[in-house]
Structure formats: structure tokens, C-alpha cells
Amino acid sequence: MQNLTTKQEAILSAIRQHIRNTGQSPTVREIGQAVNLKSSCSVQKQIESLERAGRLRRSSFKYRSIEIIGEHSQQSHIIDTLVIPLLGRVAGGNPIEALQESDPELISLPTSLLPRVDQNRQKKSCDEQNFSKVELFGLRVVGRSMIDVGIDDGDLVIARQQSSAQNGDIVVALVEDNEATVKKYYREADRIRLQPANDAFLPIYSRDVRILGKVALSIKQF
Amino acid sequence: MQNLTTKQEAILSAIRQHIRNTGQSPTVREIGQAVNLKSSCSVQKQIESLERAGRLRRSSFKYRSIEIIGEHSQQSHIIDTLVIPLLGRVAGGNPIEALQESDPELISLPTSLLPRVDQNRQKKSCDEQNFSKVELFGLRVVGRSMIDVGIDDGDLVIARQQSSAQNGDIVVALVEDNEATVKKYYREADRIRLQPANDAFLPIYSRDVRILGKVALSIKQF
DNA sequence: TGAGAGATCAAACAGTTGTTTGATTTATTT
DNA sequence: AAATAAATCAAACAACTGTTTGATCTCTCA
Known part of the structure; x- marks a missing residue:
């Protein structure tokens, strides 16, 4: 220099x-x-x-x-940032869809922390440009059912929107009574098991589970 | 409309x-x-x-x-973003100072997730404009000694730089052998106890502990 | 002292851009 | 069909901006 x-x-x-x-x-x-x-x-x-x-x-x-x-x-970092809507709370709350309509709080996170996002879906909306298409969304966690994987009450989880999952994925799911929850996903013979990561909680078994997304990130504020 | x-x-x-x-x-x-x-x-x-x-x-x-x-x-969100240097790894690595010199990876995080930062310190540097003054810094965690507070191996912790702490704070500290570590801080009669959050680990007792910062955020990627 | 290099200046030039003008085309109404 | 309104066009204007020109000033070094 x-x-x-x-x-x-x-x-x-x-x-x-x-x-x-x-x-x-x-x-x-x-x-x-x-x-x-x-x-x-x-x-x-x-x-x-x-x-x-x-x-x-x-x-x-x-x-x-x-x-x-x-x-x-400023530029170089700003460009690599995605804006993510905070849609509400999970486990014991309303379904996410209901919360999408309103005017969600937004946070921006660097792409380096986030999972790859399908380029085509990004491109497709380039013209119409609703540029926080809900590809990723954030939720505030209520309850301690996932404590063994480090997700505690009050933590923020960022999930990637998808409607299917693989065994062992941590997912945001909608169960029969329209309740959104974060659990581990396991497909069994004729049902889905939503497994808490906390011995004090019992798994949820259901044939009618709707996957909303896969948890990609959790953020804990001390 | x-x-x-x-x-x-x-x-x-x-x-x-x-x-x-x-x-x-x-x-x-x-x-x-x-x-x-x-x-x-x-x-x-x-x-x-x-x-x-x-x-x-x-x-x-x-x-x-x-x-x-x-x-x-874009602007409205960008403005509320802070750029934070990722200084290295803690627990078993080099001291943080050594890592500061190089060209750290940077991430930007929304201020809404971060602790309040002293406004005066921010203002002071407005003219000189070294605008990522290391007020906050990030570290990648190595080891599972803090698993009970949800900080696992590979997680990212964001800490606020400070040289003192209160009992129970989760701190980034430098112990005698120049090793940086993340632990809970307790001041005892004539020594400092650095307490892991994992029963499998023993606390570190020392009279010569240097506090580097207080952990404000941990980010887990799944 | 004086020569040369570098910095600075006022001025002018050229390209970009927002704005205006007046005519022409297109659509709508009567 | 005739009339009115709206949209569009080519062209010109003026302000802004990067660049160049040639002169003047200041400083250093022989």
C-alpha cells in the first residue's frame, strides 16, 4: 500500500x-x-x-x-444477500399460509449461509420481479421439542420451501389440525412420523402431513 | 391499486x-x-x-x-445491515488476533438480529469510514463443548467485542495457552471458571483469562 | 538564478440525459 | 363521417458530466 x-x-x-x-x-x-x-x-x-x-x-x-x-x-456484499420474509411462529400456532398474506417482517441474509436456490425459479420471476418470492421463509420457534438438534424456544429458523422431504430432514410441516410444526421427517410403511428431537416429546404419526419446507438454518439470539 | x-x-x-x-x-x-x-x-x-x-x-x-x-x-433492507468479519475458528485454534490481520470472509447480517451497538463508536468513524470496525465478529465453532446451549460443532457464532463479562454470559475467551474458546463465564473467589455446556467436558479454571467478546448469536446450518 | 517537472486553473468540447416543442398518428366520441 | 382527445414521433434544447487543451503557478534541483 x-x-x-x-x-x-x-x-x-x-x-x-x-x-x-x-x-x-x-x-x-x-x-x-x-x-x-x-x-x-x-x-x-x-x-x-x-x-x-x-x-x-x-x-x-x-x-x-x-x-x-x-x-x-457495500455493493459486493449487498448483491449476495437475499430478503426473507418472517412468516410467523411454528408449533402451536396458525398455519403459515394464513400468515403469508399480511405484511411480514423481512430480514436479509447472505447467500453464503443459505442453501442453493433453484436458479430457474429465480430467473423465471426476473421479469415479473416479485423478488421475495417465498423460496425461503423464516419462522420463530415456539416450544422445546427440537432441543436435541439445537433448536430451542424462541430461535429463528429459515426454511426452504418444498413439498417433499427425505428421511431425517428437519421440516416445517402442517399436520391434520392445521398446525405448523418443526420436526424430523421419517416416512414409514403407511404413515409419516414427525419425530421431535427431545425425549420428553412423543412423535406425531399421520397419513395427512403437508410439508411446507425444509429447515436450512437456525439462528439463536442470546 | x-x-x-x-x-x-x-x-x-x-x-x-x-x-x-x-x-x-x-x-x-x-x-x-x-x-x-x-x-x-x-x-x-x-x-x-x-x-x-x-x-x-x-x-x-x-x-x-x-x-x-x-x-x-433493496435499499430499505440494506441500510439495516452490518458487515461482520469471520475471523476464524474457536476452541483448539489460534488466537483471534492472529487471524484478524488477513483478509477475512465477510457476511452481512440484519441489525434486527444483532445486539445494540454503541452509537458513538459508530459515529466517530463516520469520517474515517473504516466501516467494519471490529465491533462484532464471527467465528466457526469447533467441538461440542457447548451443545447444551445449542452450539454445536460447525456452528457459526457472532460475538460482540468486549473485554469484560458477567456471570453466565457465553463468551469468547483466550486462556493461558493462547487458545480461543467459547464457554460460559463465571467469576469465582480467586479465579475465573469457564464452564462448558456439556457434561462430558470439564470446566477450565484460570486466573489469566482474556475476554474477547460476548456471544450474541449462533447460526446453525443443516 | 534558471530550467524543468508537476500541480492547478479557466475554458472549451463532446457525450449523455431530462425536458420541451410541434407535427403526425391512433383511438374514441358524437 | 367528423371532431376531439390521447399517444407517439422526430427534433431540438439545456443541464450535467467526463475529457482535453493550453496557460499559469509552485516547487525542486542544478
Whole structure:
């Protein structure tokens, strides 16, 4: 990391601040105003220096396209983020569908933590662009029936919406009485077993289980 | 929500798509090209209609400043997000300081999940703008010593950096042999007890414990 | 002191973009 | 069918912005 002149440091700082304040990079003249350079050309030269020094990049010939290199730009992380609706509570509550209609709280999580999402389904909705299509959804857990896998009362679980599951998957399921619950899924001869992860709880046996999703993540707040 | 003409729907869709693809809103002429309107004025008129209908807003007289009203803009969620460095692994690894120097993986998490962060410390760095000051940090857990509080091998814990703790807090601590570990913190008469949450593990007693942070969140991936 | 390099300046140029103008086309109403 | 309204068009205008030009200033070094 080379030494920069104080003027160049001031320019970098002005760019950072402008991006932070307005969400976009400044123009050459805005930089000039910020660092007290009267001519846009002076700024231009300094910017070229900073580019040669590898501290800046202009992504194209468009306006306001200066990026600062080597610092974590907001962009890079934001892009890899998915917005997930928090649909309600499970185990002892209402079915999830009822909760979908309202205006759910939203949280954004980095894709690096989340399971792969089917690219086609994402693409398909690119035009219509309801971009938090409920592919992933969050639920607040009530009860301690899954304590042995580390899911406790009050934890947040993020599930991927799917209607089938494999043995051993932790699923969000809807049982006969329209109650949503988080359990381990096992298909038996003529029925489904929803197995708690807590010896104090008994499994639920049912032929009429609707899988809402597979738990991908659980988040515990201390 | 009023009815819109098909042309107006097409324009809204084109704007959404352009914002999604490029991160900024389209120009009048780009919209025209997308919806097959030859004159920029035609687009202008349609945009004015959409503004009157309350579906669009132009935040200023600047270029590329169209916003779509009533849909969850990326912005609103992004703003409430903190970028957190993943510093390494705990329990049986190197001390955290050694890992800070390198180029850590980063994840962004919504502030709604995170503990309150001291506003002053945030403000102070506004000018200098090293904006992921290590206020919060993430660690990957190795070992099962905290299984009874739901922290398992491979889980991600997010901790808030602090150098003291209260009894019962789950902390990231550095013990004598420079080993970072996650344990429950108890101050005893003349020593610190670092208590695992697993009967198969014994507590660590030490007079020389350095607290690195308090665990605020744990994230489990299934 | 003086020559040269670098920084800065005012000014102008060119491309992009929002906006306006006036004519033409299309749709709707009478 | 005639008239009115709405939509669309090509063209031009003006503001913004990146870039270039040529002159002026400042500093360093011989």
C-alpha cells in the first residue's frame, strides 16, 4: 500500500463519504469542490494517479462510476444477500399460509449461509420481479421439542420451501389440525412420523402431513 | 391499486428489471428502447402518468433517479445491515488476533438480529469510514463443548467485542495457552471458571483469562 | 538564478440525459 | 363521417458530466 499525498487521501476520503451519504460516487467536479480544487482537470489528474496506484477504478465511461479498490464496498456484499420474509411462529400456532398474506417482517441474509436456490425459479420471476418470492421463509420457534438438534424456544429458523422431504430432514410441516410444526421427517410403511428431537416429546404419526419446507438454518439470539 | 395500461405495466417491469440488472434505474431512452417507444417524450408522458398514479417517484432532477413506490426497495433492507468479519475458528485454534490481520470472509447480517451497538463508536468513524470496525465478529465453532446451549460443532457464532463479562454470559475467551474458546463465564473467589455446556467436558479454571467478546448469536446450518 | 517537472486553473468540447416543442398518428366520441 | 382527445414521433434544447487543451503557478534541483 503506497504512500499517497494528503490531497490524494482527501480525495479518497471525499469519495468514500459521498458514496456513503448519497449511495453513488461523486462527479469530478463534486470531488473538486470537496477537496478545494477549482478545476475539474486537476481532479482528473489526481484520479488518474490514484488509478495508476491501484486505489481507484472507473468501471466504465459512465457518470459516477468511481469505485474504491481494496475496501469492502457495500455493493459486493449487498448483491449476495437475499430478503426473507418472517412468516410467523411454528408449533402451536396458525398455519403459515394464513400468515403469508399480511405484511411480514423481512430480514436479509447472505447467500453464503443459505442453501442453493433453484436458479430457474429465480430467473423465471426476473421479469415479473416479485423478488421475495417465498423460496425461503423464516419462522420463530415456539416450544422445546427440537432441543436435541439445537433448536430451542424462541430461535429463528429459515426454511426452504418444498413439498417433499427425505428421511431425517428437519421440516416445517402442517399436520391434520392445521398446525405448523418443526420436526424430523421419517416416512414409514403407511404413515409419516414427525419425530421431535427431545425425549420428553412423543412423535406425531399421520397419513395427512403437508410439508411446507425444509429447515436450512437456525439462528439463536442470546 | 389502480389499473394500468399494458404499456405502463411494461414500463414498470422494464424499470424493475433494469434496476435489478444494473443497480440503477434506467434513463428515459433506455425505457423507450425496452418497451418499444421511439421517442423519449412518449416515455416521459407515461412516466408522468405513473407518477400521478403514485407508482413512481423521481427523487430529484438528477439522472437515473426513478424509484418504484410500494415495492420493497433493496435499499430499505440494506441500510439495516452490518458487515461482520469471520475471523476464524474457536476452541483448539489460534488466537483471534492472529487471524484478524488477513483478509477475512465477510457476511452481512440484519441489525434486527444483532445486539445494540454503541452509537458513538459508530459515529466517530463516520469520517474515517473504516466501516467494519471490529465491533462484532464471527467465528466457526469447533467441538461440542457447548451443545447444551445449542452450539454445536460447525456452528457459526457472532460475538460482540468486549473485554469484560458477567456471570453466565457465553463468551469468547483466550486462556493461558493462547487458545480461543467459547464457554460460559463465571467469576469465582480467586479465579475465573469457564464452564462448558456439556457434561462430558470439564470446566477450565484460570486466573489469566482474556475476554474477547460476548456471544450474541449462533447460526446453525443443516 | 534558471530550467524543468508537476500541480492547478479557466475554458472549451463532446457525450449523455431530462425536458420541451410541434407535427403526425391512433383511438374514441358524437 | 367528423371532431376531439390521447399517444407517439422526430427534433431540438439545456443541464450535467467526463475529457482535453493550453496557460499559469509552485516547487525542486542544478
